[in-house]
Amino acid sequence: MQKISLIQLKKGTKARIVELAGGKQVAHRLSMLGLRLGAHVVRLSTFALRGPVAVRVGHTTLALGHGMAEKVIVEIVSEPASKSSSAFV
Amino acid sequence: MKKIILIGNPNVGKSVVFARLTGVRVIASNYPGTTVEYRKGIMSVGEETYEVIDMPGTYSLEPTSKAEEVTCAFLDDVCCKEKDCFILNIIDATNLERNLHLTLDLIDKGYPVVVVLNMCDDIKHRGIDIDVPKLEELLGIPVISTCAVTGVGIKVLKERLFQGAPREPRQRTHEELWLAVGIIVSQVQHLTHRHHTLRELLEDISIRPFTGLLVGAGVIYAVFKSVRFIGESLIQYVFDPVFNNIYAPLLMKLSAILQPGTFGHHILIGELIDGKIDFKNSIGILTTAPYVEFDMVLPYIIAFYFVLGILEDVGYLPRFAILLDALMHRVGLHGFAIIPVLLGFGCNVPGIMATRVLESRRERFIASTLISIAVPCAALQAMIINLLGPWGFWPLAVVFAALFFAWVVIGFVLNKVMKGYSPELVLEIPHYRFPPLPIVFTKLWLRVKEFIIDALPFVILGVLVVNLLQYFRIFDAASAIFAPVTRTILGLPETAAFPLLIGFLRKDIAAGLLIPLSLDLKQTIIACVVLSMSFPCIATFIIFLKELGLKYLLAATGIMVAATLVIGGMLNLML
Numbered sequence: 001m002q003k004i005s006l007i008q009l010k011k012g013t014k015a016r017i018v019e020l021a022g023g024k025q026v027a028h029r030l031s032m033l034g035l036r037l038g039a040h041v042v043r044l045s046t047f048a049l050r051g052p053v054a055v056r057v058g059h060t061t062l063a064l065g066h067g068m069a070e071k072v073i074v075e076i077v078s079e080p081a082s083k084s085s086s087a088f089v
Numbered sequence: 090m091k092k093i094i095l096i097g098n099p100n101v102g103k104s105v106v107f108a109r110l111t112g113v114r115v116i117a118s119n120y121p122g123t124t125v126e127y128r129k130g131i132m133s134v135g136e137e138t139y140e141v142i143d144m145p146g147t148y149s150l151e152p153t154s155k156a157e158e159v160t161c162a163f164l165d166d167v168c169c170k171e172k173d174c175f176i177l178n179i180i181d182a183t184n185l186e187r188n189l190h191l192t193l194d195l196i197d198k199g200y201p202v203v204v205v206l207n208m209c210d211d212i213k214h215r216g217i218d219i220d221v222p223k224l225e226e227l228l229g230i231p232v233i234s235t236c237a238v239t240g241v242g243i244k245v246l247k248e249r250l251f252q253g254a255p256r257e258p259r260q261r262t263h264e265e266l267w268l269a270v271g272i273i274v275s276q277v278q279h280l281t282h283r284h285h286t287l288r289e290l291l292e293d294i295s296i297r298p299f300t301g302l303l304v305g306a307g308v309i310y311a312v313f314k315s316v317r318f319i320g321e322s323l324i325q326y327v328f329d330p331v332f333n334n335i336y337a338p339l340l341m342k343l344s345a346i347l348q349p350g351t352f353g354h355h356i357l358i359g360e361l362i363d364g365k366i367d368f369k370n371s372i373g374i375l376t377t378a379p380y381v382e383f384d385m386v387l388p389y390i391i392a393f394y395f396v397l398g399i400l401e402d403v404g405y406l407p408r409f410a411i412l413l414d415a416l417m418h419r420v421g422l423h424g425f426a427i428i429p430v431l432l433g434f435g436c437n438v439p440g441i442m443a444t445r446v447l448e449s450r451r452e453r454f455i456a457s458t459l460i461s462i463a464v465p466c467a468a469l470q471a472m473i474i475n476l477l478g479p480w481g482f483w484p485l486a487v488v489f490a491a492l493f494f495a496w497v498v499i500g501f502v503l504n505k506v507m508k509g510y511s512p513e514l515v516l517e518i519p520h521y522r523f524p525p526l527p528i529v530f531t532k533l534w535l536r537v538k539e540f541i542i543d544a545l546p547f548v549i550l551g552v553l554v555v556n557l558l559q560y561f562r563i564f565d566a567a568s569a570i571f572a573p574v575t576r577t578i579l580g581l582p583e584t585a586a587f588p589l590l591i592g593f594l595r596k597d598i599a600a601g602l603l604i605p606l607s608l609d610l611k612q613t614i615i616a617c618v619v620l621s622m623s624f625p626c627i628a629t630f631i632i633f634l635k636e637l638g639l640k641y642l643l644a645a646t647g648i649m650v651a652a653t654l655v656i657g658g659m660l661n662l663m664l
Contacts, residue, residue: 032148034187045297051415052514054296059183059215063411065423065513
């Protein structure tokens with residue numbers, strides 16, 4: 001399976017986190033918010049001009065700055081489903 | 090006295106639980122990081138009294154911001170040394186997994202912990218079901234489900250507060266903790282599929298680029314419109330009638346007793362204009378001072394904080410932060426820094442306090458400097474509207490455009506010049522909620538009360554100073570000293586120097602003292618910009634010193650003076 005960063009993930013796609021780049025501190029901070037290895041995320045939106053990325057993890061919605069989102073490496077689990085109810089992991 | 094310490098992730102409702110337990114009125118909002126400093130209250134159960142301490146939210150016991158540091162340092166300091174220390178760990182029922190990590194960490198440290206499962210009203214319609222007795226059994230400590238906003242479960246909570254017995258401390262790595270959390274969650278939480286509700290749809294469109302911008306623009310427009318509408322209505326129907334029909338006749342009687350021309354009359358009432366009291370021009374401690382504060386400023390303060398409170402409680406502000414993240418990075422901040430800036434539009438002091446949610450000192454300095462230079466507080470804005478309102482909309486636009494220009498340029502330069510980098514945004518977006526009205530009104534009352542207590546002494550002092558200078562006829566002589574700056578660079582009359590200097594005490598009364606000078610449009614615009622940008626008021630000065638230290642304060646002051654003269658001078662040349 002191809003590994004991509006959160007930035008490259010398409011809207012509505014569900015993916016599994018396989019790597020948190022950027023050192024222990026960053027990984028710890030992200031994991032405290034639910035972005036842990038193995039967790040499933042759904043990308044909600046991205047803002048232009050290196051703006052933030054919004055993702056849903058479980059019942060939480062998170063916004064990550066562009067640079068931070070680059071550090072979250074994921075594998076695609078499923079493409080956008082017909083219904084957005086797949087947002088609930 | 091036994092201590093109860095409230096700990097939990099950001100935005101789980103600690104402050105609301107605190108208010109429920111102690112009866113102390115506090116400011117609570119629907120975004121992470123509302124509380125940046127601990128506060129204490131007293132709770133009595135039966136005969137006994139306890140000290141309850143509300144902490145800033147923290148995701149873990151390893152701090153990543155100044156606000157989290159407050160919590161972690163306090164825990165280390167107090168709880169390790171004192172025996173009578175109980176921990177109330179408040180967790181968000183809609184977010185069990187993440188919240189339990191902190192819970193297990195607290196139990197592992199050997200603290201006596203009781204868990205409060207808050208927001209229980211919010212889980213049913215999300216298709217979450219939590220087996221509370223099972224959770225209690227697995228954790229081995231009391232778990233009480235509550236809905237603090239409505240008060241459900243608080244009674245049971247008070248009864249079971251001290252049933253949490255400490256356990257043997259143990260060391261587990263983060264991975265081991267997460268594993269343990271996973272096992273617990275799989276046994277107590279059951280999820281059922283739910284279709285998207287209207288609320289979730291609204292939540293989603295406000296964080297998409299295009300629809301989000303539309304929503305953002307709509308919100309800003311609605312805020313301006315409603316603040317002006319509420320403020321003007323209050324003035325027209327409440328405050329104006331009180332001042333003109335009740336207060337003015339009373340003062341006329343006092344004036345007759347004191348006799349115009351005497352020292353007492355000059356200080357208290359000021360000058361009579363055409364034989365009558367003119368609240369804007371008389372300049373007396375009992376006339377202009379209360380009029381500016383209560384009839385010109387207070388109505389807008391009430392309006393602003395009412396609207397802000399609703400925005401805070403709905404949960405919109407973090408979404409606004411996402412929209413502005415890219416812009417904020419250009420000035421060395423990230424999107425979340427917009428929240429301190431917005432609070433600064435109310436009063437710079439809480440704005441600068443709120444920069445504690447930012448990670449680095451560099452960010453806090455940039456944000457605080459930008460707030461104190463280019464963000465006029467609500468009191469000053471009210472006066473700017475009063476001063477420029479008669480000329481219509483565009484002079485107001487010029488003032489705010491000049492301030493925004495200064496904000497962007499100063500931020501951009503600071504970001505280039507200062508060593509360091511701007512950290513990335515990592516922000517939890519809360520769910521939308523219907524604003525709980527008791528919380529909205531409590532918050533409004535607290536903020537308005539604070540405003541009156543803080544403002545009144547300085548307003549009276551400001552009027553007194555100008556009054557004394559005039560009475561002893563040294564006003565003009567003293568003004569002449571500043572003539573080179575005010576007249577040559579800024580194009581203002583010499584007499585404007587003192588009102589502008591009074592701005593150091595308080596900005597709103599300074600603007601009020603400009604009224605009798607009858608400046609023309611250009612001069613009024615420049616005076617408004619200069620007042621906004623030059624030295625912050627004394628309260629802001631002090632909080633800046635406390636939060637960032639003398640070195641940073643002096644740096645910010647230098648930037649302020651330079652920027653004020655540059656922008657003021659530019660306006661003088663351009664307009």
